[in-house]
Amino acid sequence: MAPKFKKPDPKPQPKTTTPNWPPLRPLLPAADLTLTPLLTDQIYLIRNFLPGTLCKTYASFLASLPLTTTPGTPKKDEALRVNDRFQIDDARFAEMLWSTTALKELVTTRFEEDEYGYDQHAEEDDSALAERARQLWGGEPLGLNPNIRIYRYSAGQFFGQHYDDANNITLPPPNSRSKATPARTTWTLLVYLTSCTGGETIFYPEPTRANRNPEPIAVAPEAGMALLHRHGDHCMIHEGAEVTGGEKWVLRSDLVVPR
Numbered sequence: 701m702a703p704k705f706k707k708p709d710p711k712p713q714p715k716t717t718t719p720n721w722p723p724l725r726p727l728l729p730a731a732d733l734t735l736t737p738l739l740t741d742q743i744y745l746i747r748n749f750l751p752g753t754l755c756k757t758y759a760s761f762l763a764s765l766p767l768t769t770t771p772g773t774p775k776k777d778e779a780l781r782v783n784d785r786f787q788i789d790d791a792r793f794a795e796m797l798w799s800t801t802a803l804k805e806l807v808t809t810r811f812e813e814d815e816y817g818y819d820q821h822a823e824e825d826d827s828a829l830a831e832r833a834r835q836l837w838g839g840e841p842l843g844l845n846p847n848i849r850i851y852r853y854s855a856g857q858f859f860g861q862h863y864d865d866a867n868n869i870t871l872p873p874p875n876s877r878s879k880a881t882p883a884r885t886t887w888t889l890l891v892y893l894t895s896c897t898g899g900e901t902i903f904y905p906e907p908t909r910a911n912r913n914p915e916p917i918a919v920a921p922e923a924g925m926a927l928l929h930r931h932g933d934h935c936m937i938h939e940g941a942e943v944t945g946g947e948k949w950v951l952r953s954d955l956v957v958p959r
């Protein structure tokens with residue numbers, strides 16, 4: 701039986717200046733990408749979300765940021781994790797990652813396509829589509845959590861088994877005429893920027909009557925691939941397996957809906 705640890709509480713971070721993120725270019729046209737279910741209603745993948753050249757630019761840029769190594773001694777009940785991290789609140793970057801990439805389009809309108817781009821509900825009206833989007837994402841997707849986290853795992857580093865919490869956040873107003881939006885996170889977004897040996901994100905499905913010993917689902921990091929998984933009350937226990945060769949770089953945010 702897998703241990704059920706909580707994630708460590710986020711530590712208050714010293715104030716850091718906003719990184720001068722490289723532009724998100726080149727990108728593949730949204731029409732060439734699909735949101736593919738790995739486990740329906742739980743885990744979705746977007747391959748080539750960021751092309752290889754952009755991943756290389758990002759990995760070398762991120763290496764210049766002041767990453768800090770998380771301590772290897774967690775508090776009681778906390779997941780053990782050992783990696784180098786950088787965390788920043790950057791609503792502009794979160795918005796860029798949501799709207800200038802294919803993410804917004806895939807999540808809001810193309811979440812039911814199969815791997816061939818076929819949508820069996822394509823004939824239905826927009827309100828039925830919006831309702832199914834709300835069901836899947838836990839509300840109408842507004843964008844990404846401005847809390848951007850960067851992880852670097854070198855050989856020997858890992859993130860122990862845990863659940864990801866849903867968090868209440870406040871989305872800042874997009875301009876001076878609008879108001880802040882009370883919001884809540886519902887899904888985790890991971891974007892892998894490198895491939896490596898080991899370092900799989902492994903999900904452990906709950907045993908059921910029909911299947912008392914379900915196989916774990918392991919996702920090997922693939923440069924440019926995005927992964928979305930449901931978190932909060934419906935989160936599956938998961939881990940970042942130990943990296944055995946190369947470096948695993950991950951960009952983490954969350955999907956956000958109104959609260």
Ligand SMILES: O=C(O)CCC(=O)C(=O)O
Nearest residue numbers: 864900901939940950952
């Ligand atoms: O690095 C990974 O593969 C998993 C990361 C993770 O579980 C998290 O950020 O909560």
Ligand SMILES: [Fe+2]
Nearest residue numbers: 862863864938
């Ligand atoms: Fe997690």
